[in-house]
Amino acid sequence: MIEREELMRETAKIPWQKLQRFFANGSTIYVSPELxxxxxxxxxxxDDKPQIEAWLGVGQVGQVTDQQxxxxxxxxxxxxxxxxxxxxxxQPISV
Structure with missing residues (x-):
């Protein structure tokens, strides 16, 4: 099982151009800068379904759109x- 610390170590700033192939296969998930x-x-x-569904319901998490x-x-x-x-x-980088 993955740990929070591991997630933190694996987080990085990446140019969108390098992520496009993941978008093309439908595996990119948008996370609002508020979160x-x-x-x-x-x-x-x-697998915290209630929390994930709450974020999905208000548009704070979801599939990356073509417009994005x-x-x-x-x-x-x-x-x-x-x-x-x-x-x-x-997640967009907040300035």
Whole structure:
């Protein structure tokens, strides 16, 4: 089982261009900047369905949309990311 500390060590800033192949196969998950990326990853690891459904319900977590992908590509965006197989969670970097 994965630990929170491991998730923290595996979190990195990555250019969207390097994540596009994961988007193409439908495995990228958007995490709102309002949330803690590690907490979301941990909830997924723990299969915390009520919490995940709550985030999904208010749009704080969800599949990356075509519009988001295009905006990030055009803006040469760097995103926080962490892998929680089979997903790659991505979060815009707050300035």
């Amino acid at each position: 803690d990326l590690i907490e979301v990853a941990w909830a997924i690891c723990q 992908a295009m905006t990030w590509l055009e803006g040469d965006a760097r995103l926080w990311s962490v892998v929680v197989k089979p997903w790659v969670l991505v």
